[in-house]
Amino acid sequence: MRSKLTLKPAVDYATGSNAKGRQMANYTQVVDSGCPIRSYFGVAQADTDSSLKAGQRGPSLLEDYHFREKISHFDHERIPERVVHARGAAFHGEFVLHTAIPEYTSAAVLNDTSRRTPVFLRFSTVAGSRGSADTVRDVRGFAVRFYTEEGNWDIVGNNIPVFFIQDAIKFPDVIHAVKPEPHNEIPQAQTAHDNAWDFFSLTPETAHMMLWTMSDRAIPRSYAMMNGFGVHSFILVNAEGKRHFVKFHFKPKLGVHSLVWDEALKLAGQDPDFHRRDMYDAIEDGNYAEWEFGVQVVPEEKEHDFDFDLLDATKLIPEDLVPVKYIGTLTLNRNVSEYFPETEQVAFCTQHIVPGIDFSNDPLLQGRNFSYFDTQISRLGGPNFNQIPINMPLCPVFNNQRDAMHRMTINKGGANYWPNRFDAPHPVPPQKGGFLSEPLPVSGTNIRARGEKFSDYLSQAQLFYNSMSDVEKKHMVFAFSFELGKVDDTGIHERIVVRLNEIDHSLAKQVAVNIGQPVPPNTTKNHGKKSAFLSQIDGKAQSFTPKGRKVGILLYDEFDTAPVLALQTALKAAGTMAMIVGPRKGSVTSGATTLPTQFTFETCRSTHFDAIYVAGGTGEAYTRGLNTGRLIHAVREAYMHQKPIAVSGSAVEWLQRIALPGEVSPAISGEGKVEVEKGVVILEGATESPQFAKTLIDLLAKHRVWERDVGHIAA
Ligand code: HDD
Secondary structure, rough: OOOOOOOOOOOOOOOOOOHHHHHOOOOOOOOOOOOOOOOOOOEOOOOOOOOEEEEOOOEEOOOOHHHHHHHHHHHOOOOOOOOOOOOEEEEEEEEEEEEOOOOOOOOOOOOOOOOOOOEEEEEEEOOOOHHHHHHHOOOOEEEEEEEEEEEEEEEEEEOOOOOOOOOHHHHHHHHHHHHOOOOOOOOOOOOOHHHHHHHHHHHHHHHHHHHHHHOOOHHHHHHHHOOOEEOOEEEEEEOOOOOOEEEEEEEEEEOOOOOOHHHHHHHHHHHHHHHHHHHHHHHOOOEEEEEEEEEEEEEEOOOOOOOOOOOOOOOOOOOOOOEEEEEEEEEEEEEEOHHHHHHHHOOOOOOOOOOOEEEEOOOOHHHHHHHHHHHHHOOOOOOOOOOOOHHHHOOOOOOOOOOOOOOOOOOOOOOOOOOOOOOOOOOHHHOOOOOOOOOOOOOOOOOOOOOOHHOOHHHHHHHHHHOOHHHHHHHHHHHHHHHHHHHOHHHHHHHHHHHHHHOHHHHHHHHHHHOOOOOOOOOOOOOOOOOOOOOOOOOOOOOOOOOEEEEEOOOOOOEEEEHHHHHHHHHHHHHOOEEEEOOOEEEEOOOOOEEEEEEOOOOOOHHHHHHEEHHHEOOHHHHHHHHOOHHHHHHHHHHHOOOOOOEHHHHHHHHHOOOOOOOOOOOOOOOOOOOOOOOOEEOOOOOHHHHHHHHHHHHOOOOOOOOOOOOOOOO
């Protein structure tokens, strides 16, 4: 595994094609053996191990500036973590537009197909603190910054297209409710507690998002297998001033896939960094994650043509009604050099837009436009956070703001106000690229209220639930049962069952039984409509590929080399990572073949892989190895998690003996033959077999063997 401190940048971005990389290279220093320790005022230090004392055993001396500097800096190393989305990982990349959309927007970044716009993308969980685990059940943040030539454009989105609440004034309430409870700071990084469900049960507008977070979307397999959504309706403005509503979409080329809950729970302990490590390693290996970027556009005059309000962030625009037009590709291809200055100090702000893009009146978005700038002031220590390298735009910044904490820029020139006699930093008209909000007639009565259609909180919740496949529905029932099972107040149970019954009676019934509530009467008025785009299993927007998947190859010394080497080659060709798991760190050997091990049986579990291959081998020691508890557990666990399993040679007979749950034992049918039953693939003998590799790869591309019935263990 690669996750170790890299002192030199992975690519030489000082001279690379990425303009943001080149800019940041000016602020990056390579730390290597040629660097003496120096104080902050530049003086090299001869001793950093012992403080200056009055005698060997005497008290420390105040004159020891090196001690004071070192300790004092350490004392102040922490800054407040983000109040939400505290845990995250970010990656550099680029955006390339393939289809210009001048009919919708004048934004150059969405019109100039010759540009390679640098991007920085931070993934996050919402509720957990910075040290929590990656695989918890939660919404994932998907915050993208485009460093355009016209300034920074931030889409601060999520992997779920809707939100819990409609009005920003409710944000502190929803976040306080889902975060750990105030009296005991329990539980960390999960909504499985009374306060969260109390809030959901008392706030009907959360119904739609509540279903998404109880679905598989909230436990993604990988950052690279999640959607990104801008969530709100934004506005695109073209050169003639014509306005369109727009929703921004990022669709992963690897498809949208998830962990199963049992796996997510285990991984939270086995590898809390599962997602960030997966992406970090993929980038180091040159397997760059890619998303198609799309826009879902509605002309302004059609604003009221829908039975939901485009300004309501708890609603999506079904793709069945308005297709997404895909116009570009976003690729992540470089890891950060240092976490804190880049990932921790990046300050995304929804109000960072560029000419050609504007805000809608979505009350959630309007509130966010205040909140993000405001939070950075306390998080990053003042209003000059835009001068931190990761936040600097690529274009030069001139204005008349001055001073404040941590000011970096030195301006030469006499004026810091406008108008001034030098015509120094001056406004520019839109024709020269100046941002100007389009003139829009606005009228209304001063009122604390919401649009009429905002109060329909059930229709899209039903649409989402109806659109799920049976497997996904089952997962949701168990997600509700887990979360509500951790809620003690039965009043909350009652209210949630009532809410679920408003959405779908069958869902309410199953959850009620699992949490010990009476089954409610069937009063649901489910409209029965479905969207063809929402399911992860059979949705139209889904893609299936073996790329980016990991196969654990479990073996001992004296393994059968032919099938192992052939499978390794086939997996590599399919874009799948093959990882050798052996009895020790270092390598395993068979005859003249030596393979490096990426894991040992102690350092990984089946949960680290998308499929398991147990190779056969020769000799008694090999048979003893196969019969260890670790190996038997790995295969049974992978089986229960509905992952493809492959065995060959002596491991075939072993597999028949260890009895997989559900009594699967594909027929043994002769040397070199391949058989498959419920996602278990066997290869008789020790020969190489293209069919063996192909069968496994095809299964891998389908993500899971859903038809394998394993009761509810995987849910
Ligand atoms: Fe937010 C961070 C996404 C509503 C206030 N939010 C934050 C991040 C993401 C989102 C991805 C992490 C950014 C990063 O990686 O640094 N937030 C959303 C989405 C929302 C949303 C998709 C609804 C559509 N947020 C929202 C509201 C408010 C905030 C309504 C306040 C009124 N969000 C914040 C914040 C954070 C933040 C407190 C914490 C750290 C930060 O901004 O930089 O200002």
